[in-house]
Amino acid sequence: MVQLLAMDKNENIINKMEELYKQVWNKSIIERLIRHTTYEGFKGYIIISEEEGLLGFAYGYTSLPGQYYHELLFKEVSQKEYETWLKDCFEVVELAVHPLHRNKGYGNKLIHELLKEVDNKTAVLTTQVNNTVARHLYNRMGWIVIKEPFIPSEHEDPYVIMGKVLN
Template sequence: MVQVNDLVMEERVIETVDLLYEQIWNHSIKERLIKHSGYKGFRGNIIISDHKELLGFSYGYSSLPDQFYHNLLASELSSLEYEKWLKDCFELVE
C-alpha cells in the first residue's frame, strides 16, 4: 500500500524529490520546481511507500500566457482552438 500526499514545498521534501529526479534523469529539478511552485494554480503530489520512501511525484500549474509551453502551443493553434484547449487549462509538468 502506498500513500499519495500533497507536494509540500518544504526544504526536506524538495531535496528528496530532487534526489529521486537526479537518480532517474541525471540532473536536478530543484531550481525549476521552486520556480514553478510560484505559478498560479500550482498543485503537486508525492507517492510514499509503507517504508516512508519516495516512490514518485507529479506536479503542474495553470497554463497561462508568457509561460514557455503555453506560448509554444498557442503559436500552433487557431483562435478557436486556443479558446477550447488553452484558455483555461492545467499543465501537467512532471
C-alpha cells in the same frame, strides 16, 4: 505502507523530488520546481513509502499567457485549438515514478489526484513521442493527442501535446 499525499513545499521534499527526477531523467529540476511552486494554481502530489522513501510525484499549475511553456504551446496550435485547450487550462508539468516502482498504478493515482479538484476546463501535458509507456498511461486515462510532433527546442527530442477535457 504507501501513502499518496499533497506535496509539501518544504526543502526536504523538494530535494527528494530532485533526487528522484535525476534518477528518472538524468537531469536537474530543482530551479524550475522551486519557481513553479509560486505559479497560480500550483498543486502537487507525492507517493511515499515508509521503507523506501519517495516513489513518485506529479505536479502542475494553471497555464497562463506569459509563462514560458504556455507561450511555446500557443505557437504550436491553431487559434481554435488555443481556445479549446489553452484558454482555461491546467498544465500537468511533471510526472516521475521511480523505475523500480512502475506498473503499480502510481502514475495513474498521481495524475488522478492532481486533476481531481482542478477548476479548469481542460488539462494539457507533453511527453516524448517515443515514451510509449507514458503515452499508453495517458491514453488509458482519456487524454488525446492535440499535436504531434512538437519540438520545444532544437536540443530536445520530439514531443506530443496531449489534452484532456475536465469539466
